[in-house]
Amino acid sequence: MAQQLLDVKDLHTQFFTRDGVVHAVDGVTFHLEAGETLGLVGESGCGKSVTALSLMRLIPQPPGRITEGSIVFDGQDVLKMDDDEVRGIRGNNIAMIFQDPMTSLNPVLTISRQISEALELHLKMDKSEARKRTIELLDLVGIPSAKKRLDDYPHQFSGGMRQRVMIAMALSCNPKLILADEPTTALDVTIQAQILDLLKNLAREFRTAFILITHDLGVVAGMTQRIHVMYGGKIVEKADTAELFANPKMPYTWGLLRSIPRLDEHRKAKLVPIEGLPPDLIAPPPGCRFEPRCQYRRDVCKEKEPELKRIPNAKPDHEARCWGTQEGGWLVDTDWHREIGDTRVIEEIKKEVADLPAETKKDGEEPPLPPPSPVN
Amino acid sequence: MAVTTPPPSDAEFTRVRSTATAGSGKNLLEVKALKMHFPLTQGIIFQRQVGAVRAVDGIDFFVEKGETLGLVGESGCGKSTTGRAILQLYKPTAGAVVFDGVELTKLGGEQMRKMRRRLQMIFQDPYASLNPRMTVGNIIGEPLEVHNLAKGHEKTERVQELLRVVGLNPYFTNRYPHEFSGGQRQRIGIARALAVEPEFIVCDEPISALDVSIQAQVINLLEELQDRFKLTYLFIAHDLSVVRHISDRVAVMYLGKIVELADRVDLYERPLHPYSQALLSAVPIPDPAVESKRKRIILTGDVPSPVNPPSGCRFHTRCWKAQQICSEVDPEFIEHEPRHWAACHFPGA
Numbered sequence: 001m002a003q004q005l006l007d008v009k010d011l012h013t014q015f016f017t018r019d020g021v022v023h024a025v026d027g028v029t030f031h032l033e034a035g036e037t038l039g040l041v042g043e044s045g046c047g048k049s050v051t052a053l054s055l056m057r058l059i060p061q062p063p064g065r066i067t068e069g070s071i072v073f074d075g076q077d078v079l080k081m082d083d084d085e086v087r088g089i090r091g092n093n094i095a096m097i098f099q100d101p102m103t104s105l106n107p108v109l110t111i112s113r114q115i116s117e118a119l120e121l122h123l124k125m126d127k128s129e130a131r132k133r134t135i136e137l138l139d140l141v142g143i144p145s146a147k148k149r150l151d152d153y154p155h156q157f158s159g160g161m162r163q164r165v166m167i168a169m170a171l172s173c174n175p176k177l178i179l180a181d182e183p184t185t186a187l188d189v190t191i192q193a194q195i196l197d198l199l200k201n202l203a204r205e206f207r208t209a210f211i212l213i214t215h216d217l218g219v220v221a222g223m224t225q226r227i228h229v230m231y232g233g234k235i236v237e238k239a240d241t242a243e244l245f246a247n248p249k250m251p252y253t254w255g256l257l258r259s260i261p262r263l264d265e266h267r268k269a270k271l272v273p274i275e276g277l278p279p280d281l282i283a284p285p286p287g288c289r290f291e292p293r294c295q296y297r298r299d300v301c302k303e304k305e306p307e308l309k310r311i312p313n314a315k316p317d318h319e320a321r322c323w324g325t326q327e328g329g330w331l332v333d334t335d336w337h338r339e340i341g342d343t344r345v346i347e348e349i350k351k352e353v354a355d356l357p358a359e360t361k362k363d364g365e366e367p368p369l370p371p372p373s374p375v376n
Numbered sequence: 377m378a379v380t381t382p383p384p385s386d387a388e389f390t391r392v393r394s395t396a397t398a399g400s401g402k403n404l405l406e407v408k409a410l411k412m413h414f415p416l417t418q419g420i421i422f423q424r425q426v427g428a429v430r431a432v433d434g435i436d437f438f439v440e441k442g443e444t445l446g447l448v449g450e451s452g453c454g455k456s457t458t459g460r461a462i463l464q465l466y467k468p469t470a471g472a473v474v475f476d477g478v479e480l481t482k483l484g485g486e487q488m489r490k491m492r493r494r495l496q497m498i499f500q501d502p503y504a505s506l507n508p509r510m511t512v513g514n515i516i517g518e519p520l521e522v523h524n525l526a527k528g529h530e531k532t533e534r535v536q537e538l539l540r541v542v543g544l545n546p547y548f549t550n551r552y553p554h555e556f557s558g559g560q561r562q563r564i565g566i567a568r569a570l571a572v573e574p575e576f577i578v579c580d581e582p583i584s585a586l587d588v589s590i591q592a593q594v595i596n597l598l599e600e601l602q603d604r605f606k607l608t609y610l611f612i613a614h615d616l617s618v619v620r621h622i623s624d625r626v627a628v629m630y631l632g633k634i635v636e637l638a639d640r641v642d643l644y645e646r647p648l649h650p651y652s653q654a655l656l657s658a659v660p661i662p663d664p665a666v667e668s669k670r671k672r673i674i675l676t677g678d679v680p681s682p683v684n685p686p687s688g689c690r691f692h693t694r695c696w697k698a699q700q701i702c703s704e705v706d707p708e709f710i711e712h713e714p715r716h717w718a719a720c721h722f723p724g725a
Contacts, residue, residue: 043587158678188450188614190675193658197674215588218660222667241664259592261621263644263659264666270599271621273592277557293589350543 004072005176005209006032006055011069013047013054016062020282024050024064026233029308034176035207039220039241041256042230045278048213051230052179055211056094057086074176092122095170099182101162105154111138112150115169122173137168141198160191167198177209184219196223217256221245229253232279232289235308239318249311249320252290254336272340275349288323293349295341296324296331404576404608405439405462410471412454412461416683430682431457433632434471436709439576444602444609446623446640448616448655450679454632455612456500459578462610463495464488475576493523496569500581502561506553512539512564513549519571538567542597559590563597570601576608583618595622616659620644625715628652631690632682634709638716648712648723651691689721697722 013025025047032038040048053059054066057078071078074093078086098104106114115137116130125133131150138146141164154162163183170178180199184192200223203210212223220227220241227244229237229252237250248254255274261267276293279285285292291301300323308321312332324331413428432454439445447455461468464480473480475495483491499505506515516535520526526534536546542563553561562582569577579598583591595618601607613619619626620640627637628651636649647653654673661667675694680686686693692702701721709719 043589045587160678188679189616189658190450190654191678192660193672193674194676196660197672216660217662218667221662221664222660222670245663245665256588257662259589260662261617262661262663263617263620263656264661264663267621267640271592271596273596274589275593277559278587278589353543 004031005034005036005074007070007072008051008055009070009072011051011054011071012067013050013059013064014067015064017282022281023233023284024281025054026281026284028069028230028233028235030228030235030238032177032209032211035203035209036226037203037210037212037224039224039227040211040213040230041215041217041220041227043215043278045281046230047233047281048230049181052096052181052211052213055179056090056096057081058090058096088122091118091175092173093175094177094179095173095175097163097166097170097178097180097183100186101159101166102186104166105162107154110151110153111157111165115165115172118169118172133172134168137172138165140171140202141165141168142194143168159187160194163187163191163195164198167195167202171202171206171208174206175208177211179211179213181213182215183212185214185216192219199223217245217260229256232284233281234289234321236290236321237319238308239315243315243318247314247318248336249314249318249325250290250322251294251296251324251331251336251341255293258336258340275346276353288321290322292352295345295349296334297345298323298330402441403438404441404476405610406472406474407435407437407458407462408472408474410435410458410461410473411469412457412466413469427683430632430685432461432468433682433685435629435632435634437627437634437637439608439610441575441608442602442606443624444611444622446619446626447610447612447629448614448619448626449629450614452631452679452682453629454682455614455629456580458629459497459580459610459612463492463497463578465497490523493519493572494574495576495578496572496574497578497580498562498565498569498582501585502558502565503553503585505565506561508553511550511552512556515553515564516549516568516571519568523572525572534571535567538571541570541601542567543593557590558586559593562586562594566594566597566601570605573605574607576610578610578612580612581614582611584613584615591618598622616655628655631679631685633690633719634717635691635720636716636718637709638713638718642713642716646716648716648718649691649720650695650697650722652718689719 009029011025011028015022015024028051040051042048055071059066066079112131112134115134119125119130119133135146135150143149143161143164157165184195187195196219202208212220214220224241226240228235229250231252237248237253248257258272259274261271274293279289279292287302287305291297294301306321306323306326308319309326310316311318311320311325312327323329410432411434412432413430415425416427416429417423418426435458447458449455457466460466462473468481480488480491513535516538517531520531520534535549539546539548544560544563553564556564583594586594599622602609611619611622623640625637625639626643627634628649630651636643636647636652643652644656647656654675657673677694680693688703688705689707692698695702707719707721709717711717712723
């Protein structure tokens with residue numbers, strides 16, 4: 001336990017909207033060791049970004065609120081801190097790289113202002129020191145002729161270069177943990193390769209812990225030590241990276257891996273998509289969150305929610321949230337490459353989606369009152 | 377489907393015909409020396425042209441009937457502009473677009489409007505490409521009315537049929553776009569394109585805005601529809617794995633030019649142009665065992681501005697093979713192997 005840099009337990013983050021309470025993060029538990037790189041994978045709306053924002057207490061409040069759980073970073077509970085204490089951690093010990101480098105830099109400040117702000121604030125450097133350090137940082141992230149570009153504005157940089165500036169900013173105070181939220185999604189493939197290469201080298205050099213949040217299984221494959229797959233606000237599978245790709249144990253992960261065409265494999269005649277639609281987090285399915293889209297489902301999946309548990313035929317630290325692959329389940333020995341499930345069930349799911357009333361909205365209803373927050 | 381290519385009018389056309397548009401009889405679409413420049417102006421009242429964004433700067437290719445031609449490249453390389461210029465949504469600066477023997481750039485407004493029944497487009501953003509104030513029935517029914525294909529009860533039936541074809545409930549006709557998810561909206565966009573029974577569809581990044589688990593659904597739908605209605609696609613995307621899956625032939629664009637064009641297998645297994653090689657090596661593969669062994673070609677720098685592209689070969693500023701000649705002479709787009717064109721002075725591995 002002493003080794004652990006971050007320990008998140010049973011985190012619940014909810015948004016109180018007019019249509020109801022959105023259970024964006026619904027009981028997420030994980031930990032991270034110093035210097036480790038963890039991948040958080042899932043589709044949009046699965047709660048991965050909200051998890052990251054919760055870690056830094058950046059959830060807009062209202063409508064959002066962390067309703068339950070604890071986030072222990074470096075021995076301190078982030079949720080019990082007052083605003084000043086949190087500010088001392090943000091950017092200093094935990095830094096964040098956002099998805100969109102176009103909108104996450106301030107367009108009216110020069111990049112040197114934006115980077116040195118953190119240096120002056122957290123490390124109490126004076127102006128000239130901070131400026132010197134800024135040049136070092138920009139050199140480090142590979143911005144050519146950093147000295148000359150110091151007083152440029154964000155619009156004078158390309159997307160890839162802006163993302164480098166963001167990374168320089170994240171590194172500025174030597175944080176122990178960097179949260180990278182889809183750091184390459186807005187970039188082109190060749191630029192993505194540059195940025196991933198840079199992040200990999202930095203992680204090695206500074207022994208910084210990373211949480212890499214992405215929807216792209218390809219990106220995490222080469223970057224991380226462990227991967228957590230999220231679906232519908234919950235972690236549905238945890239494993240180390242090699243194990244997850246070699247021996248996935250959750251039908252949702254199977255679906256993800258099957259549905260993307262791979263460059264290094266023979267072209268398949270047909271892709272096997274995950275049918276159906278992502279769950280509505282206002283009224284999530286009562287049983288397993290993935291049950292409405294799962295072609296391996298049985299009655300138990302609809303009735304009771306499975307726990308995230310160790311599973312047979314896998315490494316000891318491999319956990320999955322599935323009745324089928326857990327001890328005594330019907331998917332324990334399933335070869336997911338070959339057995340793609342009951343075609344009758346697949347047709348059923350397709351039909352359910354076609355008939356699904358896309359949104360049942362009741363207008364004029366009062367938003368439910370948020371409960372008092374345990375934060376502060 | 378006899379294609380009558382217009383006689384070459386000048387020297388440039390002759391060169392073009394000998395390379396990428398060597399017309400076999402079954403070409404549905406031929407694009408010749410297509411240029412699309414957007415003027416940059418200065419001044420408030422008297423706008424002087426001070427330059428041009430050379431979004432598409434002389435490209436040649438053909439699309440055969442029934443095939444899917446994939447068009448890949450990074451953002452800003454001109455792939456979407458190409459798609460729009462083909463449909464005459466932009467008036468091309470120069471060059472020819474020949475669809476089934478008809479030169480589209482020379483058509484008048486009314487003639488082109490009639491022609492559009494045969495050429496349709498599916499857009500990238502399913503949130504922006506559907507009018508939020510129209511019901512799904514009106515959105516899909518509008519092209520039917522515009523082209524006098526169906527009216528009244530017949531139209532309603534046709535719309536319901538189309539919804540069924542794209543995998544939606546036919547009783548959704550009275551709903552509005554905001555009631556649907558992204559994947560469902562993209563299906564509505566597809567139904568709208570199909571309404572007029574087109575022969576040729578430009579798919580402009582149709583899956584980029586969708587969730588991973590939904591992308592495969594839409595790809596499969598597009599493939600099913602192609603088989604069922606004998607469609608020809610120009611599939612524009614930046615995701616190389618998806619393009620490999622769906623395309624018969626693939627064209628790679630860089631800064632307004634096609635740098636390589638080949639059959640799918642040839643392009644992905646034996647890319648000739650260094651840019652294609654770099655692009656392919658940059659795609660991450662979802663398998664840590666493979667990833668740890670792969671050698672990446674990491675290009676330095678960014679894509680130059682299309683306002684004043686580099687001299688000679690446009691890729692020479694980022695190319696690891698570049699030599700003196702590359703910065704001086706623009707390499708020609710030559711057929712190096714049968715049906716495998718590339719524009720490079722030093723093609724191959």
